[in-house]
Amino acid sequence: MTNPIQAMFEAGIVEATDFPPESRYSGLPTKTIKGLDGRVITYVTRRFVAQPDAFATQAYRVVTQGERLDQIAATDIGNPEGFWHLCDANGAVFAExxxxxGREVRLTLPQGVPGAEEEL
Structure with missing residues (x-):
């Protein structure tokens, strides 16, 4: 059975949109490939992540027992879906x-935003 939402995209009934600005995939282009069965498959191109030192440090915090990264992101950066910012800034592939x-997590500004020490 064909995925009905994918079928609507392919038929042009529903227009595919870019990812929202807070998404880690925002601004990345999509490409298509034709599957062996003839279906057109759309995918997001690879995302290259900057090295952790490209992010300006604001503070550090220590993870407590049972804390999840989405909770830390909600508390410390104001967006639980922004956990991936913490991963990028700390060189982590997976939130876990x-x-x-006891792990110290570095809280940073978004990539490209200079910190106070960089403005001098």
């Missing part, structure tokens, strides 16, 4: 890498 009790 930062969810270790």
């Amino acid at each position: 890498e930062l969810e270790v009790p």
Whole structure:
């Protein structure tokens, strides 16, 4: 059975939109490939992540028992879906890498936003 939403995209009934600005995929182009069965498959191109030192540090915080990265992101950066910012800034591929009790997590400004020490 064909996915009905994908079928609507392919038929042009529903227009595919870019990712919202807060998404880690915002601004990335999409490409298509034709599957062996003839279906056209749309995918997002690869996202290259900057090195952690490209982010300006604001503060550090220590993870407590049972804390998840989305909770930390909600509390400390105001957006639970922004957990991926913390992953990028701390060089983590998976959120679980930062969810270790006692782990110090670096809180940063978004990439490209200079910190106070960089403005001098």
